[in-house]
Amino acid sequence: MKLRLIPSGLSVSLIAAAVLAATAASFAGVDLSAVAQASAAVASVWVVAALADLAWSRRAWKHSEVRLVRRLPSAFAIGVLRPVHLQLATGGTLTWRCEIFDHCDPSLRVEGMPARCRLYAGKLTDIEYAVTPTRRGEIEFDPADLRVRSRLGLLELVERIGERDSRRVYPDFAQVARYAWLAGDRRLQEIGIKTYQQRGEGTDFKQLAEYRYGDPVRHIDWKATLRQNKPILREFQDERDQCVMLLVDCGRRMRAYDVDTGIGSGHFDQVLNAVMLLSYVALRQGDAVGAMTFGTPEGDARVFAPRKGAHALNALMGELYSVQPSPTHSDYLSVAQNLLRRHHKRSLVIVITNFRDEDSTELTHALRLLRSRHLVLLASLRERVVGEMISRSLDSAEAALDVGSAHLYEQSRRDAFNRLAARDALMVDAEPQNLGIELVNRYNAVKRAGLI
Numbered sequence: 001m002k003l004r005l006i007p008s009g010l011s012v013s014l015i016a017a018a019v020l021a022a023t024a025a026s027f028a029g030v031d032l033s034a035v036a037q038a039s040a041a042v043a044s045v046w047v048v049a050a051l052a053d054l055a056w057s058r059r060a061w062k063h064s065e066v067r068l069v070r071r072l073p074s075a076f077a078i079g080v081l082r083p084v085h086l087q088l089a090t091g092g093t094l095t096w097r098c099e100i101f102d103h104c105d106p107s108l109r110v111e112g113m114p115a116r117c118r119l120y121a122g123k124l125t126d127i128e129y130a131v132t133p134t135r136r137g138e139i140e141f142d143p144a145d146l147r148v149r150s151r152l153g154l155l156e157l158v159e160r161i162g163e164r165d166s167r168r169v170y171p172d173f174a175q176v177a178r179y180a181w182l183a184g185d186r187r188l189q190e191i192g193i194k195t196y197q198q199r200g201e202g203t204d205f206k207q208l209a210e211y212r213y214g215d216p217v218r219h220i221d222w223k224a225t226l227r228q229n230k231p232i233l234r235e236f237q238d239e240r241d242q243c244v245m246l247l248v249d250c251g252r253r254m255r256a257y258d259v260d261t262g263i264g265s266g267h268f269d270q271v272l273n274a275v276m277l278l279s280y281v282a283l284r285q286g287d288a289v290g291a292m293t294f295g296t297p298e299g300d301a302r303v304f305a306p307r308k309g310a311h312a313l314n315a316l317m318g319e320l321y322s323v324q325p326s327p328t329h330s331d332y333l334s335v336a337q338n339l340l341r342r343h344h345k346r347s348l349v350i351v352i353t354n355f356r357d358e359d360s361t362e363l364t365h366a367l368r369l370l371r372s373r374h375l376v377l378l379a380s381l382r383e384r385v386v387g388e389m390i391s392r393s394l395d396s397a398e399a400a401l402d403v404g405s406a407h408l409y410e411q412s413r414r415d416a417f418n419r420l421a422a423r424d425a426l427m428v429d430a431e432p433q434n435l436g437i438e439l440v441n442r443y444n445a446v447k448r449a450g451l452i
Helices: 009-027 032-064 174-185 222-228 268-283 313-322 333-342 356-373 384-390 397-419 432-449
Strands: 004-007 066-071 082-089 096-103 108-111 115-119 124-133 135-151 155-163 165-170 204-210 233-236 241-250 286-292 303-307 350-353 375-381 426-430
Touching: 004 009, 004 303, 009 032, 009 155, 032 155, 066 124, 066 135, 082 096, 096 155, 108 115, 115 432, 135 397, 165 286, 174 268, 222 233, 241 268, 268 286, 268 432, 286 384, 303 313, 333 350, 333 356, 350 356, 350 426, 356 375, 356 397, 384 397, 426 432
Parallel strands: 241 286, 241 350, 350 375, 375 426
Antiparallel strands: 004 155, 066 082, 082 124, 096 115, 096 135, 108 124, 135 155, 135 165, 204 233, 286 303
8 A cells, every 4th residue: 555655743843943953052152063963863863763653654554444435415406515424444453643635526615624533443433524516517526635643643644545436416406396395385476486276277187076156167067966966067287298398508698697696696507497497397297398408519419308207307407417508609590490300299499598689580580490380489588787787876977878888788689589579479588597487487378378
């Protein structure tokens, strides 16, 4: 077992004391040859002691057979603090004083490293520290460095210990979890989700229920009414077994960081949060969800075929979790043609992008092509910083210029956005943090109206 070593704090202190003593003796008029001989003797003693300490420590360390096991979560979420446990099993009969540093991925913010500990013979030592991922994708944990104090305390042995581990960092599922909790508690209005409780609506049969005043008479099941000797109503639900296709822009516009609100506040991270929330809602309602990315370098586009069921959300995030926005131009017409070649069933196609007025012509052709077969919803991100600039006070000439420029930019963008709207067009223009709520509300409205 190869061990590196460095002088310990005790050795540095002893050497410094010897140097100071030799310097003081020289200034005191002691013969220089005597000072040199004394210094050589002290150095020789330290070297012999250090070599003996090294040999003893290496032998004892080898017999201790220290093993490290890293306990990691199965996956991480961006911006979410998670604990990591290092468990060190020690054999032999000796106790060791150590300092450990775990080599985490550079994208992680680490709290609690390096850590001091004692390794007791025959016992398991658990060390906990915390990490916060700052970007999605694969992260690596390399073997840890362990600085072990030698038996006499003259040296510190540095050993690389443990195995290499890797994990995935996903988007934050907090919004989905909160939606699920509020849906179970019937308080979705707290996050802006509009709910509609209407009996007898929709086209798919759901269940039989007792008639209540105000229910439509045309939905009364007369056979069940005769059997139960009381009015029985047929209840319907929104159509199921439909398809939602998400076209996610990964081009240069999605690289924006609007306002510094913490880790995971970039536009693309917010888009993935919205994709997760909408997919969760659609899958719960029995629809299939698929996705395609565009605006990436050639060969990097991701395609997720429409799937149904509870496991489809995990599979979708397994496909999209590592996607990063690129400096590439987003080709709207190309992705529209690609979707028409791959997907023939009429679906709700949701195009998520960051629209600019100069994209109007190209995007108009792409939307017209998609509408020839599908119902299309265009969702665009609106920069929060523009609204903040518009609301600034006009307390200086520079502020007035900024406010005027913000108004001009907002007006030109709004005009171009309105020109894209056809008679049957569906549009969403929302700030990144509100995109998921807006998409869910529009999806529910489309389902309720039976437009797909």
